[in-house]
Amino acid sequence: MQQRSEETRSKIISSAIKLFSTRGFNAASVDDICKDAEISKGAFYHHFESKQALFLALLDGWLQTIDNAIELSKDKTVPETFIQMTEAFPYIFATAGEGLPMFLEFWLQASRDDKIWQASIAPYRRYHKHFTSLIKKGVDEGSFVQVDPELTARMIVSMAMGLLLQSLLDPEGAKWEKTAREITTMMMNTLLRKEA
Amino acid sequence: MQQRSEETRSKIISSAIKLFSTRGFNAASVDDICKDAEISKGAFYHHFESKQALFLALLDGWLQTIDNAIELSKDKTVPETFIQMTEAFPYIFATAGEGLPMFLEFWLQASRDDKIWQASIAPYRRYHKHFTSLIKKGVDEGSFVQVDPELTARMIVSMAMGLLLQSLLDPEGAKWEKTAREITTMMMNTLLRKEA
DNA sequence: GAATAAAAACCGACTAGTCGGTTTGTTTTT
């Protein structure tokens, strides 16, 4: 059994999440993480070949969470999927508040490396594509009015990212979750076909 | 005359802009900037008390540019102001591509300092307030349909920030400028009152 | 099931280098 090994690995990961999200990617040193996880530097570099590799491992976990959520909503109707998304708003805003800064920080410096850029842009494009076809499906199944799926997708994603970024810049500046819900309602009203 | 002194200062500033935007705030070291500006470290710290202070000075310059633009559009009608904004899209996207990464990077780590946070959030709130009252003015003068100015402002700003952020993440992923124009047209169509 | 060998996991001092900032002394301007 590799019980101990797995425990060490997961201790590293949870300490990393904790410190990256509170202090940021750069400000949280490998030594800090080792200290918090109560393991040695040797153990750290036995499990991860670099600090960057550790972050990429974390990223992978998050992307899988998203993929799972998408998979689960596979056979729902499009409006149902959207409703499910709105219901996830509280969780999303909370998670983004913790996770988005470290991701942005990491990405801003790591994206200069072509390997990293490719690895992070691929899922982004994948999700965009998925979202576009979701809207197309909504139009085809008659739930939505005729819109350009591509453009609408970019619009909704922009809105979401902008809202998230603003909630990051000025958390107390507005009731972001409420604002998000209101905007969603507004958009759904113009998007949903009125059944006479 | 303090000709030479001013020249040194402006050499530092232009080198800083150049290096911060190409390499990022952290990756561009003070030594790099001095070397590029062909001045010594002593000169650097004679003009700016820290690397952070230098960045704040740059920020101040940009904020003034924005303030000037706002001032200039003071006595235009609201739709005219919006048209002026759309016309600035090419410039905005180009500038954001260079400037936004370094600003985000700086902000993500500096915002943990309360002084910095206050200094950067104040203009953000100021602009939001201005934008909200701009929309209110549009409604009042009869150009726009009845909307909640606060919510609409948040929506438009979200859209803008999301678009900018996406164009940063995946510059080649879409024709962002065109997308921005189309989305603007779409929003203006729902916002503008149809004069019979 | 004990003995043993091999492999995996782990430790922590150490390296080599970076970077923001300081200090001391010199030149230029006023």
Next chain:
DNA sequence: AAAAACAAACCGACTAGTCGGTTTTTATTC
């Protein structure tokens, strides 16, 4: 001559990553 501007060596704190050696786990043999 006084003050401002500048040059360049220097400092100290910090950090990602390495490496030789140790402990623990696993596989193998008897």
